[in-house]
Amino acid sequence: AAIEFGLDAPYRIEYHDRLPSTNDRARELAADGEEDVVVVADEQTGGRGRLDREWRSPAGGVWASLLVRPRRPPAEVPIYTLAAAVAVARAAREAGVDARIKWPNDVLVAAEDDGRDDAGRTERKLSGILTEMEGEADRVSWLVVGIGVNANVDADALPPGATSLRAEVGDVDRRVFLQRVLERFAELTGEGADPSDILDAWREYAATLGRxxxxxxxxxxxxxxxxxxxxxxxxxxxxxxxxxxxxxxxxxxxxxx
Ligand code: BT5
Structure with missing residues (x-):
């Protein structure tokens, strides 16, 4: 089940079969002074959502945390999470899923047949993003963008209201999927990139606007x-x-x- 990583991404990849949380490992690497590393695990035993919520992370998903050190003020950090959502939505679309973004950075798929599930939801969550950082007033010290995508996992291994690429379109090559996410993220946030382009791309994929x-x-x-x-x-x-x-x-x- 291990992902073969000879990933041609703009970041170094550190792969683990199993970790409590890739965000926690990335934070350790931050403390060690590293940067431009992506920690990937096949399975997480203590995956975290925002506000200490649990993130279910069975084997077969894309559980990844990107550690970067943008030379930007902490106030600008939210745009990085929007960029990650755009990157995931785009990769999911390339995999054939009609992915849309719920503000700020959940990637959703409209429920088929316009039916609502038992909880009355019309959209199911494919991906979530957990951004953590430390910084001074004028400059980010480190930024960890944790990206969770329900890729090759059964929907019944996930909480109600969730879906997976497997359930929507069948299994994907996780290496290719993650590579596309990372390339797009690097493109959107790299040297010379214009943050308003991130907003434009976000608007294009938005599920939230007009709602x-x-x-x-x-x-x-x-x-x-x-x-x-x-x-x-x-x-x-x-x-x-x-x-x-x-x-x-x-x-x-x-x-x-
Ligand atoms: C998120 O939190 O959506 C952020 C999730 C970030 C996960 C990644 S995986 C790699 C990295 N390492 C980590 O430890 N975390 C990051 P939030 O918006 O708070 O949503 C959490 C809620 O989503 C939970 O309370 C559940 O209701 C639901 N949920 C839990 N696991 C899910 C899953 N696999 N798919 C869809 N929904 C899920």
Missing amino acids: RVRVETPTETIEGEAVDVRLPGSLVVRTDDGERVVSAGDCEHLRPS
Whole structure:
């Protein structure tokens, strides 16, 4: 089940059959002063989502964490997670899946036949991204972008509301898939890249824009129509009290009533 990595990616690859969490391993490498490394595991035993939620990571997925040291201020970090979502959505599309992005960086697939699952969802989660960083006021010290894609795994090994490439289109070559993700990410975020190109690509794949949403921020709940994204990766929501710009939170797509 091990992935053969002779990956021609713009980063060094460190492969493991099994790890608690590739993000944790990447953070160790950050502490050792490394950069431009991608930690990949076939299986994670302690995969993490945001806010300490669990991320199910059975063997066969693409569980990967990219360690980079962008010479940018911490305030610009959200754009990197949007870039990762764009890179994953694009690779999933190349694999034949109609992948769309839910703000800020979940990659979803519309449920077939427009049917809702038992929880009333019309979209299933294919991928999630967990970004962690440390920095000073003016400069990021390290940035770990953790990318989880349900690739060659059975949907019943995943929580309700999730889907996999296997369930949607059949198994993929994970090496090729990850290589495409990393190439695209490097292209979008590399030297001389324009962050507004990331926003344009994000808009093209967005599931969230034009939808009614409920966003739970650390301090409040905002409901309205999602109308745009703007730098450094914030969502613009039109509410009854005017436009709100949300920089972080959990976003839920509401059904049209
Ligand atoms: C995320 O969190 O979506 C970020 C997931 C990041 C995972 C990668 S894998 C490589 C790296 N190493 C790690 O340890 N993590 C990163 P969040 O938006 O908080 O969503 C978490 C929620 O998604 C959970 O509470 C479940 O409801 C659901 N979930 C758990 N496992 C899932 C899976 N495999 N597929 C789809 N949904 C899942």
